[in-house]
């Protein structure tokens with residue numbers, strides 16, 4: 001009944017407008033950054049080509065896009081699920097690391113098992129670890145109404161320190177002395193799934209999770225209940241939905257999915273745990289989920305798009321001899337513009 | 353000279369034409385009533401004047417200046433104030449803070465000074481309101497007064513009131529019109545949307561009737577009648593429902609409430625030892641001035657509030673308090689006082705129509721889209737809801753949202769119906785319809801508790817009337833023999849025996 005003064009009203013915009021969004025955003029971005037690019041001595045059109053088109057023309061680069069999209073699909077799905085249920089989980093980063101630590105630990109002891117057993121055991125372990133790491137903020141939220149934005153965020157730094165303690169203590173590599181965990185057993189390492197690329201089994205895990213997300217949100221009772229809670233908590237309570245229980249489940253599943261992103265990075269890429277395992281995939285997941293309008297198809301598009309631009313940035317800086325941070329700047333501006341354009345086309349600001 | 357002239361206003365939502373070439377004029381110092389069925393486009397037209405919606409085709413002239421209004425800020429700056437159907441107050445702020453919000457010039461706030469200014473404003477305008485009260489704790493009626501005060505405070509010259517009296521008691525309504533009259537004498541122009549024809553006839557100088565987005569009549573109030581207005585609005589003759597014969601006293605008691613007490617943290621009783629029974633096929637009306645415990649009673653009976661003491665039984669079985677699911681289990685149909693709590697606005701009509709009976713529409717946690725759609729289509733048909741199954745409920749007009757709730761509740765053949773303000777903000781055609789549906793339920797044998805601030809509605813439908821004052825039931829009347837004078841005395845607490 002009562003809301004704060006202003007609110008965003010969702011308007012259904014025509015299909016052609018939505019289809020044009022990425023192109024409009026890209027055009028605006030290049031108008032904005034071309035000055036910087038020219039100052040760096042490069043041709044803006046060449047940069048655009050390297051960033052957005054070139055990666056799609058080569059087989060190995062296409063594979064890299066899928067590899068880079070894998071953790072983003074997972075954290076994006078984790079965040080989208082939580083946000084759709086009105087649970088603002090900012091802790092995907094910590095949950096990812098929890099899952100990674102679990103995978104690195106379980107992975108050391110499954111050498112005697114066949115991969116058919118070792119991999120599922122490790123995946124389950126990572127999921128549980130992520131969910132457990134999400135449990136404390138979730139309980140605080142559900143039982144004591146403690147704001148989850150703060151608690152999940154703080155839990156990220158705690159997990160960061162735990163990882164660093166592990167790597168500098170019990171798991172420090174005995175031979176090299178590097179802060180990295182022992183390599184996981186061969187049977188626990190994710191197999192490569194596309195020949196001559198680095199695409200690994202984690203991509204299949206991510207695909208399954210995203211399909212499950214779509215199915216949960218659109219086809220299940222649980223999904224309907226969590227969306228009801230996300231949109232109108234009081235109303236959901238009135239309608240007999242078990243708000244606390246559903247929210248707790250949402251928080252734990254979200255944490256578990258984020259944990260899978262950690263498993264995938266350890267078992268599919270590095271085969272051991274290192275402190276720099278994630279360059280903020282958990283936080284990028286928030287961008288993926290938001291860009292993707294908290295729905296599975298959007299998460300897929302957003303994750304692939306971000307992966308494309310990141311992959312393009314690698315070659316752009318190499319080929320055109322521009323500083324790597326310029327590519328980062330372009331990427332950041334593109335994201336901001338994309339969000340702004342999305343917001344402007346999808347919403348209208350009005351008095352509540 | 354007209355202070356506002358709106359010409360050729362057309363507003364489409366997708367394919368729906370909410371306003372179709374509407375012309376409307378507002379004179380200085382006049383009260384102009386805007387009438388029409390639910391969904392006729394009244395709110396939309398006023399939101400255009402207030403800059404909330406941008407029309408597709410338009411000219412708006414205010415005080416001789418023709419210029420589009422692109423935002424509420426522009427509207428306020430040009431002297432337009434808007435009190436909407438659903439309030440825009442910050443619930444955790446005090447009354448004074450809400451009124452001064454966005455208006456305070458200084459950076460530093462001085463609570464004491466704010467308090468006195470608002471207190472002054474309130475007394476000047478005859479409002480009885482505590483400036484330091486937290487808005488979220490006020491009753492709906494009191495919140496509305498804050499909204500009106502807020503608009504008055506901003507020195508508006510054109511005041512739009514969207515169904516202001518839907519939530520006011522007759523006495524508050526009276527004093528609202530006294531205030532408006534005073535302000536109009538000083539040159540304020542008022543557009544008032546209402547579903548109560550009597551109000552329009554009594555207090556306005558002009559009436560404009562909208563139907564399906566078009567103006568179907570605009571004339572001097574003195575030259576029209578309530579029958580003519582009703583016909584213009586609905587497009588047919590209307591007749592109030594006829595109450596069937598009184599309930600049989602030998603029918604079994606279905607709903608039994610005993611010793612219900614609710615106290616707030618300071619120990620003040622909102623409900624004090626409330627006892628009553630409702631028999632099968634009986635409508636019991638709770639009459640009372642807003643804020644005398646009706647809201648709390650509804651909250652307790654609908655599973656949203658845990659009372660300190662008391663018990664509730666349906667068919668002799670105790671119903672657990674504070675658990676909405678228990679209500680569904682005991683077949684208690686609930687029509688909540690606050691319509692927006694009864695639905696999830698962002699979900700579709702179809703989802704909202706089945707969300708209380710999820711068990712029936714899921715197989716191992718999997719929704720059954722076909723069953724859901726069929727169910728929705730059936731109810732949309734049966735209850736004449738003007739919407740498609742996939743429309744978000746949020747986009748429906750107030751009356752149609754109410755129909756969604758009604759359809760969901762009554763389609764379950766409830767044993768008990770708790771109907772709180774079931775026709776608040778609902779047009780005459782739909783009101784008739786709601787009444788008819790409640791009477792159908794009564795005929796079917798449901799025990800119905802009707803809580804309404806509209807005394808006429810209580811008198812029209814109830815078999816028995818209970819009067820609530822200060823958290824207690826202070827009187828009981830048989831509908832066949834109501835002493836209206838005594839009833840109003842009891843409602844105001846002037847007489848304390850029952």
Ligand SMILES: Nc1ncnc2c1ncn2[C@@H]1O[C@H](COP(=O)(O)OP(=O)(O)OP(=O)(O)O)[C@@H](O)[C@H]1O
Nearest residue numbers: 365370390391392393394395396747748749750751
């Ligand atoms: N934001 C919106 N998006 C889509 N349709 C809308 C929107 N706002 C209003 N409508 C539709 O426009 C029509 C007119 O609605 P409006 O709210 O103006 O009716 P109203 O006359 O104020 O009715 P009520 O008496 O029930 O408040 C309705 O059919 C409604 O569903």
Ligand SMILES: [Mg+2]
Nearest residue numbers: 394395437750
């Ligand atoms: Mg309206």
